[in-house]
Amino acid sequence: MKVFISGGTGFVGSHLTERLLDGGHHVVATGTRPRSNKIAHDRFQYISADTACPGPWQAALADADAVVNLAGRTIFSYWTEGYKKQMYDSRILTTRHIVEALPPDREVVLCSTSAVGCYGSHGDEILTEDAPAGDDFLAGLAADWEAEALRAGEKGVRVAIARLGIVLGKNGGAMKQMLPTFRMGLGGRIGKGTQWFPWVHLEDVVSGILFVIENPAVTGPLNFTAPAPVRQKEFARMLGKAVCRPAILPAPAFMLRLVMGELGAVLLTGQRALPHRLLGYGFQFRYSEIGAALKDIAR
Numbered sequence: 001m002k003v004f005i006s007g008g009t010g011f012v013g014s015h016l017t018e019r020l021l022d023g024g025h026h027v028v029a030t031g032t033r034p035r036s037n038k039i040a041h042d043r044f045q046y047i048s049a050d051t052a053c054p055g056p057w058q059a060a061l062a063d064a065d066a067v068v069n070l071a072g073r074t075i076f077s078y079w080t081e082g083y084k085k086q087m088y089d090s091r092i093l094t095t096r097h098i099v100e101a102l103p104p105d106r107e108v109v110l111c112s113t114s115a116v117g118c119y120g121s122h123g124d125e126i127l128t129e130d131a132p133a134g135d136d137f138l139a140g141l142a143a144d145w146e147a148e149a150l151r152a153g154e155k156g157v158r159v160a161i162a163r164l165g166i167v168l169g170k171n172g173g174a175m176k177q178m179l180p181t182f183r184m185g186l187g188g189r190i191g192k193g194t195q196w197f198p199w200v201h202l203e204d205v206v207s208g209i210l211f212v213i214e215n216p217a218v219t220g221p222l223n224f225t226a227p228a229p230v231r232q233k234e235f236a237r238m239l240g241k242a243v244c245r246p247a248i249l250p251a252p253a254f255m256l257r258l259v260m261g262e263l264g265a266v267l268l269t270g271q272r273a274l275p276h277r278l279l280g281y282g283f284q285f286r287y288s289e290i291g292a293a294l295k296d297i298a299r
Contacts, residue, residue, distance in 0.1 A: 002026045003213070004061055006051050006094055007070035011172035014038050016068065016206045023210075028060045030071070051094040058101035066213045067102070069095055069112040069149065075138070076177075079262045088141055095148040104155040111212045112149035114163045116198050116225060118142035121269035124196070128276035129163070129221045138266060146221070158219055160212045162205075165225035165273060169202025170297055178239065179298065185245040191253035193233025195270035198225045201287035201296070211283050223275045227288050232270065235290060242294040 003020055007013045008029020017027050017039055026043045034048050049057035051071050061067065072091040077083055095112060102108060119127050120134015133139050142163075152159050167173045181187050205224055212218045230238070240247025256264035275283070287293040 001065045001213075002028065002063060003066045003068065004064040005029045005068045005070060006098060007031065007072065008068075009033070009038050009046065010070060011169065012167060012202065012205055013068075013070045015169070015202060016070075016209055017044065019206050019210065028064070030057055051097060052089050053093070054097050054100070058097060061098065061101040062103055064102075064108060067098060067108065067110045067112075068209055068213075069098055069110065072113075072145075075263065075266075076174075077263070078260065079137075084137065088144075091141065091145045092148055095145060096151075099148060099152045099155075099157075102152055102155055102157055106156070107158075109158045109160065109213055109216075110149060110152045111160045111162055111209050112146070114142045114146050114149075114161050114221070116163050116165050116223060116271045116273040117266070118146070118163060119271050119273065122271065124272060127223070127271050127273045129223055136266075137262070158216065160218055161221040162209065162212070162224045163221055163273070164205065165198035165200040165223070165229075165271075167202055167205055168199050168293055168297055173202070175297055179243070182236075182239050182245055182247060183243045186249055187236060187240055187245070187247045188249040188251065189233040189236045189247075190251045190256065191232075191268045193231060193236065193250070195232050195268060196229050196272040197232045197235045198223075198229050198271045198273040199235065199290060199293070200225050201285075201293045204285050204287055207286065208278060208283060211278075211281075215281065218281050220277070222277050223273045224278070225273045225275050226290070226293070227275060227279065227285060228290065229272050229274070230290050238290050239294050239298075241291075242298040 009031040020027050028045045030047045030049050047057045071094040073087045117138035120139045146161050236247045
């Protein structure tokens with residue numbers, strides 16, 4: 001199988017690429033760096049490109065059997081109006097250009113990422129894939145992102161939307177910033193810590209994407225979140241336990257808003273999202289409980 005991955009050398013993309021190569025598949029990955037120093041393999045091709053712009057990179061989609069769309073500027077930065085436009089364009093325009101380049105009437109699957117931020121803030125309400133969309137910036141971004149991906153269905157492409165929770169793994173993502181702080185004994189809850197923390201282990205994200213690719217019945221939106229979300233203060237307590245340090249230094253809400261602006265306000269809310277449809281299709285999570293996930297990551 002030939003798999004095209006936008007953002008294929010990022011945190012999730014590099015792990016997915018390695019799993020695919022181990023499985024005997026061919027991978028074409030795009031990224032913004034001039035060259036990829038992470039992966040060297042005779043079945044791996046790297047294309048340096050700004051996928052928010054059309055270009056020669058689109059030719060690699062002509063004979064792809066599966067497409068995984070992971071490209072997008074990180075949300076973990078200060079949200080100026082200019083940066084919000086970069087977040088938007090890197091997702092919406094990349095997805096649009098991928099869909100435009102897909103040939104019609106081929107047996108292709110597109111697994112395009114989104115985020116559980118699409119639901120906005122719903123307090124303690126349990127959120128399955130049928131929950132209503134939110135009305136903040138991230139929710140609007142996710143709605144437009146998903147709409148661009150779903151247009152591929154008009155070409156006969158099977159489309160699945162992976163609504164990612166907070167991806168936890170070694171050497172990247174949210175844990176790259178959190179682990180050093182907690183290991184120094186400086187970690188703690190965010191605000192009151194009562195907001196829900198919709199986490200998912202990196203290994204389950206990669207396995208979930210492979211599950212989507214390999215199972216023709218899987219379509220539509222899918223919450224990529226562990227079956228047992230926790231409140232943020234419980235996550236902080238368990239992370240402190242995993243690194244054998246106390247987690248008693250809170251990050252006050254006013255300080256988050258002051259230092260991080262609009263992103264800080266987002267971090268003070270959360271989603272109690274459950275992977276209803278993934279479980280219904282028969283997917284089995286390796287890491288369903290936060291304690292086991294954090295123990296693995298902190299090793």
